[in-house]
Amino acid sequence: MTIAIYPGSFDPITHGHLDIIKRASSLFDKLIIGIYDRPEKSLLFHTQERVEMARQAVAHLGNVQAQSYSGLTVNFAKKVGAQVMVRGLRMSSDFEREFEMEMMNKKLAPDLDLVCFMASLQYQFLSSSLLKEVAQLGGCLEDMVPDHVATALRDKFAQKTHKVS
Numbered sequence: 001m002t003i004a005i006y007p008g009s010f011d012p013i014t015h016g017h018l019d020i021i022k023r024a025s026s027l028f029d030k031l032i033i034g035i036y037d038r039p040e041k042s043l044l045f046h047t048q049e050r051v052e053m054a055r056q057a058v059a060h061l062g063n064v065q066a067q068s069y070s071g072l073t074v075n076f077a078k079k080v081g082a083q084v085m086v087r088g089l090r091m092s093s094d095f096e097r098e099f100e101m102e103m104m105n106k107k108l109a110p111d112l113d114l115v116c117f118m119a120s121l122q123y124q125f126l127s128s129s130l131l132k133e134v135a136q137l138g139g140c141l142e143d144m145v146p147d148h149v150a151t152a153l154r155d156k157f158a159q160k161t162h163k164v165s
């Protein structure tokens with residue numbers, strides 16, 4: 001049985017991530033979305049909110065789970081018995097960083113293999129950070145995130161505006 005992890009911030013999960021998840025879940029027996037619990041990084045959503053949004057988005061995929069983790073990703077992989085780590089590559093932004101991280105991960109965990117999926121054409125320019133900017137400015141989020149994530153984004157920015165005023 002091949003178990004794969006797909007680690008990331010998922011702040012929040014987008015259709016770009018979900019496209020990778022769908023493709024990876026058809027290749028591996030089990031796919032575990034690992035959501036970094038990294039309080040020092042400035043994130044919009046709390047860890048439990050990111051986990052819940054991811055769980056709801058993959059509820060229809062029987063072999064996909066979502067859980068949070070802290071510490072080294074290679075240790076998370078070991079803990080859940082994963083042999084493979086999945087990442088997505090967008091044309092313009094991801095290759096160098098992924099390459100560097102993989103060289104380090106290989107030193108730390110030689111048995112863990114990285115499988116990268118090329119982002120699909122329609123999601124090449126979709127990132128969680130850009131999405132948050134659009135949401136903050138009241139832009140349309142259709143086609144970029146599932147409905148429950150769009151609602152969570154709107155609510156989060158409404159709360160923030162409310163707090164400031």
Ligand code: ADP
Nearest residue numbers: 007008009010016017087088089094119123126
């Ligand atoms: P991280 O903080 O690790 O970059 P992200 O949540 O931003 O976490 O991304 C998790 C993974 O998903 C990374 O491999 C990233 O390159 C990939 N990814 C992000 N957005 C997309 C997208 N639109 N299409 C395909 N892969 C993506």
